[in-house]
Amino acid sequence: MSRHEAHARAEARAPVSDPSLAPYREVTVASLVLGILVGIVLTASMTYAGLLIGFVVPASAIAAILGWGLLRGVMRRGTIVENNVNQTVASAVNNTAAGVIFTFPALFLMEGVSYNPWAIAVAAVSGAFLGTLFIIPLRKQMIELERLRFPSGIAVAEILRTPGASSKKSLYLLGASVVAFVVGFLTNSGAIPEAVDLGTPLGLPAYVPNVWAISLLSIGAGFLSGRAGLVVLAGGVLANWVLAPLVVSLGWVPPAPEGVENPDAVLAGTIFKEMIRPLGIGLLVGGAVAGVALAAPMIRAAFASLKSAGPGKGNDELPIGWMYGATLGSLVLLFAAAYLGAPEVGLFRATLTAVFGTLWMWLAGVIVSQCTGMTDWSPVSGLSLLAVTVVLVISGGSVGLAVMIGAAVCVAIGQGADMMTDLKTGHLVGSRPVLQQAVQLAVGWIGPIVSVLTVYLIWETMGFGPGTSIPATQAVALQQTIQAIQGGDVPVDKYAVGALVGALLTFGAGGGLGVLVGLSMYLPIDYVLPYGLGCLLAMAVQRRPEGKAFTANVGIPIAAGFLVGDSLAGVIFSLIRLFGG
Amino acid sequence: MRLRAHVLLSLGTILATLGGARLPVVEWSLVAVGAAVLVAGGVLHRLDARKQREAGASSSGTSAAAEVEMLRAVSAEVERLCEEAPALSLEDLADRLAALETRTMGPLGESIPHRIAAMGGERFAEVFGDYAAGERLVHRAWSAAADGHRPEALRALEAGARRIRAALAALDATAWPQQR
Numbered sequence: 025m026s027r028h029e030a031h032a033r034a035e036a037r038a039p040v041s042d043p044s045l046a047p048y049r050e051v052t053v054a055s056l057v058l059g060i061l062v063g064i065v066l067t068a069s070m071t072y073a074g075l076l077i078g079f080v081v082p083a084s085a086i087a088a089i090l091g092w093g094l095l096r097g098v099m100r101r102g103t104i105v106e107n108n109v110n111q112t113v114a115s116a117v118n119n120t121a122a123g124v125i126f127t128f129p130a131l132f133l134m135e136g137v138s139y140n141p142w143a144i145a146v147a148a149v150s151g152a153f154l155g156t157l158f159i160i161p162l163r164k165q166m167i168e169l170e171r172l173r174f175p176s177g178i179a180v181a182e183i184l185r186t187p188g189a190s191s192k193k194s195l196y197l198l199g200a201s202v203v204a205f206v207v208g209f210l211t212n213s214g215a216i217p218e219a220v221d222l223g224t225p226l227g228l229p230a231y232v233p234n235v236w237a238i239s240l241l242s243i244g245a246g247f248l249s250g251r252a253g254l255v256v257l258a259g260g261v262l263a264n265w266v267l268a269p270l271v272v273s274l275g276w277v278p279p280a281p282e283g284v285e286n287p288d289a290v291l292a293g294t295i296f297k298e299m300i301r302p303l304g305i306g307l308l309v310g311g312a313v314a315g316v317a318l319a320a321p322m323i324r325a326a327f328a329s330l331k332s333a334g335p336g337k338g339n340d341e342l343p344i345g346w347m348y349g350a351t352l353g354s355l356v357l358l359f360a361a362a363y364l365g366a367p368e369v370g371l372f373r374a375t376l377t378a379v380f381g382t383l384w385m386w387l388a389g390v391i392v393s394q395c396t397g398m399t400d401w402s403p404v405s406g407l408s409l410l411a412v413t414v415v416l417v418i419s420g421g422s423v424g425l426a427v428m429i430g431a432a433v434c435v436a437i438g439q440g441a442d443m444m445t446d447l448k449t450g451h452l453v454g455s456r457p458v459l460q461q462a463v464q465l466a467v468g469w470i471g472p473i474v475s476v477l478t479v480y481l482i483w484e485t486m487g488f489g490p491g492t493s494i495p496a497t498q499a500v501a502l503q504q505t506i507q508a509i510q511g512g513d514v515p516v517d518k519y520a521v522g523a524l525v526g527a528l529l530t531f532g533a534g535g536g537l538g539v540l541v542g543l544s545m546y547l548p549i550d551y552v553l554p555y556g557l558g559c560l561l562a563m564a565v566q567r568r569p570e571g572k573a574f575t576a577n578v579g580i581p582i583a584a585g586f587l588v589g590d591s592l593a594g595v596i597f598s599l600i601r602l603f604g605g
Numbered sequence: 606m607r608l609r610a611h612v613l614l615s616l617g618t619i620l621a622t623l624g625g626a627r628l629p630v631v632e633w634s635l636v637a638v639g640a641a642v643l644v645a646g647g648v649l650h651r652l653d654a655r656k657q658r659e660a661g662a663s664s665s666g667t668s669a670a671a672e673v674e675m676l677r678a679v680s681a682e683v684e685r686l687c688e689e690a691p692a693l694s695l696e697d698l699a700d701r702l703a704a705l706e707t708r709t710m711g712p713l714g715e716s717i718p719h720r721i722a723a724m725g726g727e728r729f730a731e732v733f734g735d736y737a738a739g740e741r742l743v744h745r746a747w748s749a750a751a752d753g754h755r756p757e758a759l760r761a762l763e764a765g766a767r768r769i770r771a772a773l774a775a776l777d778a779t780a781w782p783q784q785r
Contacts, residue, residue, distance in 0.1 A: 048749055048757035104748040168737030171717055188751020267626055276627040299626040454745020521625030521636050532647020533614055576707045
């Protein structure tokens with residue numbers, strides 16, 4: 025079908041027989057229902073998959089593709105912005121699964137820990153609301169002014185725009201999606217290796233890894249990030265190829281116990297857990313605080329413009345009063361959840377926990393949104409771990425309360441980052457931000473409930489954790505961390521050094537540099553290397569004559585296709601594991 | 606100066622994180638040296654940025670001036686499209702909007718973040734906040750045209766033109782006499 029025919033058809037099947045009489049379809053019952061259904065199915069699937077294989081995949085791309093099939097194909101009246109609402113709803117419901125599986129199941133694995141499951145559900149639901157509301161004033165700054173990339177947001181926008189785009193662009197997107205899907209499926213199923221180790225043949229020890237994940241998603245995300253993403257490669261190199269060999273050669277890391285099979289691998293584990301991870305998290309936090317201070321004038325301007333905003337007035341955002349209300353609501357809800365869920369902590373500690381939880385949700389939301397915007401990766405687990413650590417300290421060792429706040433923070437920052445990514449997509453297809461924010465708020469509470477219930481169901485029917493067929497690796501990691509903290513093993517000095525370096529880097533060079541370096545230290549090098557390759561490819565292409573046009577017409581659709589195909593492969597593989605064993 | 610700043614920032618990061626990585630206790634002297642080098646690198650970086658801004662303000666062929674011209678070109682093209690749109694077929698309108706998005710608005714969008722330091726955060730937000738809203742409305746016009754909804758396409762295009770006009774007016778009010 026030629027483009028002319030496609031447009032003729034589009035005109036012919038416009039919303040009603042006379043388009044000029046009908047409003048342009050955006051938030052519709054069809055888009056909400058479809059988004060909620062897709063979101064619920066994927067939340068339950070991803071909760072199980074997350075316990076089984078340790079990771080989840082986002083729903084946006086899948087919802088956008090299904091949206092075209094159902095809204096446009098079957099109902100024959102879907103619009104681009106309506107499908108954007110559908111994917112916003114689906115991802116708002118689904119993305120909370122990651123927050124729940126990282127925190128909540130740990131409580132099941134720890135004997136003798138008292139907790140109130142309803143209080144945890146309330147905390148997670150309030151996290152879903154607050155994560156969305158806290159991020160509202162930052163949309164202008166991050167998306168419109170700083171122009172953060174949000175590679176997944178670009179990829180989903182490419183899908184949404186496919187029916188109106190040139191046939192060549194659509195073909196590039198489709199072809200790249202198919203290739204990435206095949207490669208992703210083969211790696212997930214073990215038919216081809218997940219990564220190629222170039223370090224061992226070169227004689228490099230395990231603590232200087234040179235391993236390349238076979239991940240077209242990482243290459244695509246790197247391409248979409250472009251030059252800005254190169255800092256991630258630099259940070260990965262700093263952590264793995266500079267710091268690791270230096271600390272070993274200086275004798276600053278305890279030797280592996282005698283008799284272990286692979287002492288270098290033990291050293292690698294120690295270096296990551298005890299040095300690189302706390303330093304990286306510190307850098308993230310210090311860099312984010314400095315970044316907020318530097319961006320204060322823009323945030324102030326955003327607040328000023330929000331003061332006059334409101335739905336139904338043709339304004340861009342939800343009014344600022346909603347955020348003030350959210351702050352107050354957060355304090356009240358977290359206090360109630362803390363005091364009623366863990367009454368043994370007392371009034372003072374419950375208040376302190378509520379104040380910290382609220383502040384941390386906001387700051388961590390900023391950090392995760394920046395990271396997602398710049399690289400497509402988000403350090404949710406690290407920031408939640410820090411929340412759990414701090415609450416354990418200020419609550420006097422209440423594990424139930426710490427995990428509860430960890431779950432709320434995890435869900436909140438996931439919601440914030442998802443909202444920002446969806447708003448980036450919305451910017452590129454021309455959706456109204458206020459409508460996207462409203463639908464995200466309206467459905468965000470569904471995900472935590474579905475996810476918590478799914479965890480319960482799996483625990484009651486199959487069980488999870490060591491010795492079962494569902495290893496729940498993230499929950500086991502949190503359980504071990506909590507036990508280490510209870511033993512007094514908190515690397516406060518390393519967090520402090522990291523925060524100092526992060527703040528100085530951001531104050532000195534700006535651009536969220538501290539956050540990016542921290543994130544890249546914390547990420548596995550396997551994915552950082554192909555991501556860096558994607559960045560270098562984008563830079564090489566843009567240097568050519570007509571490079572910018574080539575990037576827009578060929579490079580971006582292919583990179584977006586890589587993200588979409590790889591994500592789809594992850595979902596299909598998870599569903600096969602779910603139903604096929 | 607920029608190269609020196611980058612070298613110092615990299616060196617400072619390596620030294621400070623290396624000192625921080627030591628087990629079981631942090632090597633604070635190395636952290637202090639690294640932090641000092643980082644501060645020196647940051648100061649050089651900021652001096653370099655200021656120098657570039659001053660050089661930009663005193664030369665008419667600067668990127669800042671080029672961006673003002675780009676914004677004028679975008680505004681003019683959007684206005685022209687507004688006038689011609691009612692007579693265009695939806696296919697032609699979508700094509701013209703797509704060309705506007707990639708060829709004219711794309712390069713300006715890429716250059717926007719570089720103007721933060723030059724204009725100051727609040728002024729920058731005022732000018733480019735309006736521009737970005739206009740850009741989003743142009744994207745909406747394209748979506749509506751691609752969906753076959755002419756009234757929304759025209760409405761969004763006109764609203765976008767208004768926001769871009771407001772951005773241009775705010776930019777004209779900015780004190781950059783050499784660039785006009």
